[in-house]
Amino acid sequence: MKANPLKTYTEQEIQQRILKFEYWEYNEGYLVTSLDFKNFPDAFATMTRIAFEAERLNHHPDWSNTYNNLSIQLRTHDSNGITDKDFELAAQIEKIIQGS
Numbered sequence: 001m002k003a004n005p006l007k008t009y010t011e012q013e014i015q016q017r018i019l020k021f022e023y024w025e026y027n028e029g030y031l032v033t034s035l036d037f038k039n040f041p042d043a044f045a046t047m048t049r050i051a052f053e054a055e056r057l058n059h060h061p062d063w064s065n066t067y068n069n070l071s072i073q074l075r076t077h078d079s080n081g082i083t084d085k086d087f088e089l090a091a092q093i094e095k096i097i098q099g100s
Contacts, residue, residue, distance in 0.1 A: 008081030017087060023097060024090050030062075030073040031086050035097060037068045046070060046096060053092040059085040061093075 009017065014026045023033045037043040043065055050072075054060045062073040074090055076083040 006076060006079045006083035006085060008076070008079050008083055014082050021090055021094060023094055026082070029081070030075045031082060031090055032071070032073050033090075033093075034069060034071045037070070040067050043068050043070050049096045050093055053096065054089060057085065057089055057092070059089050061089065 011026070014031075018024055018026055018031065023035065024031050025033070035043075035046070037046065047063070047065060047070060050061070050063075059074075059076070062075070064071050072093065074086040075081065076085050
């Protein structure tokens with residue numbers, strides 16, 4: 001038996017929901033953010049904290065790190081769009097960033 005797919009949000013719904021987030025925007029089908037830290041260790045430590053949340057939620061970001069910058073893209077690949085999983089992980093990432 002297949003699990004029910006998650007509801008994917010329309011662009012209008014995404015734009016409305018994203019207003020609650022400080023660090024995120026919607027771009028080309030992804031929730032995206034680019035964050036600058038004091039140095040590489042701070043960026044990498046934040047990535048590590050995010051990795052534990054992503055694993056807990058079983059939802060993993062597309063991301064890259066260059067020195068002190070961390071770029072993150074969220075999209076639910078199984079649903080081919082933005083779902084509650086993306087907003088939930090974005091919220092957890094914001095909590096981590098605000099606590100840094």
